[in-house]
Amino acid sequence: MLVTATDIFVYFLDCLNKEQTGTCTPAEFNRLFNNSQEEWVKNKYSEVELTQKRIDDLRILECRDILPNVGVNEPGGEIFELPYNESSFVTTPGNPNGDNHGYMFLLNCAFKIQYINDDCCREGISPEFMASKPMKADKEYAIAKDPYNKPTNDRLYYKMLGNTIRIITGTESFGVQAAIDYLRYPREINVPVPGALQEVNCELPLHAREEIIDIAVRKKLGIYESPRYQQKMGEDAQSIT
Numbered sequence: 001m002l003v004t005a006t007d008i009f010v011y012f013l014d015c016l017n018k019e020q021t022g023t024c025t026p027a028e029f030n031r032l033f034n035n036s037q038e039e040w041v042k043n044k045y046s047e048v049e050l051t052q053k054r055i056d057d058l059r060i061l062e063c064r065d066i067l068p069n070v071g072v073n074e075p076g077g078e079i080f081e082l083p084y085n086e087s088s089f090v091t092t093p094g095n096p097n098g099d100n101h102g103y104m105f106l107l108n109c110a111f112k113i114q115y116i117n118d119d120c121c122r123e124g125i126s127p128e129f130m131a132s133k134p135m136k137a138d139k140e141y142a143i144a145k146d147p148y149n150k151p152t153n154d155r156l157y158y159k160m161l162g163n164t165i166r167i168i169t170g171t172e173s174f175g176v177q178a179a180i181d182y183l184r185y186p187r188e189i190n191v192p193v194p195g196a197l198q199e200v201n202c203e204l205p206l207h208a209r210e211e212i213i214d215i216a217v218r219k220k221l222g223i224y225e226s227p228r229y230q231q232k233m234g235e236d237a238q239s240i241t
Helices: 005-018 026-044 052-061 136-146 205-227 227-240
Strands: 062-066 103-113 128-135 155-160 163-167 176-186
Touching: 005 026, 005 136, 005 205, 026 205, 052 062, 052 176, 052 205, 103 155, 103 163, 136 155, 163 176
Parallel strands: 128 155
Antiparallel strands: 062 176, 103 128, 103 176, 155 163
16 A cells, blocks of 8 residues: 555655666655656646546645735735745645645635625625636637626636736726635655655545656656766766776
């Protein structure tokens, strides 16, 4: 069973030995597996249709955050900053288990808005978060002129600008809060090496671990077959002699 990081490491070495490709250090394996894990998540997410099975594969990585408006209180001036981290493996607020390691992909976005001159005479802040649709850049001007699809206080849109979300109300009302559902980066595993922290195991399902190991093995085999790798091995051998 691929329960611990060490179990996964041993199985990975077995796969390499079947290909007669030598061995791999724990430190190199940690890099290979964690890169492969991230690649696996991105491949799952980018598949054309998110079937229920694929959603279940990624469910452990789902997070929800409430984002305040850090821009100005006027239409078009709102800024909602994504819980993004350059290094990805950084704990951020939003997940009470402390397993939130940085924003990866947005799943859903909803807003609370401050009503201003609302057509239905609503005042104050909307009591519930209201669903919104992504605004595609090539459709924005056409949608703005379409009476059946243009933004309104009851038909909200949003667009992504850098590491921020911007709401489009099409009215004088403005966004005050955003609720986002998103996928975070998976927790990095760690096979202990001398002087390293304790073992950190993979949080993804068992079948996912097997698929990730396959990716890592292919990456390792690619390294072995690389002309630069073969050249370096020859240089190392000459330096030893």
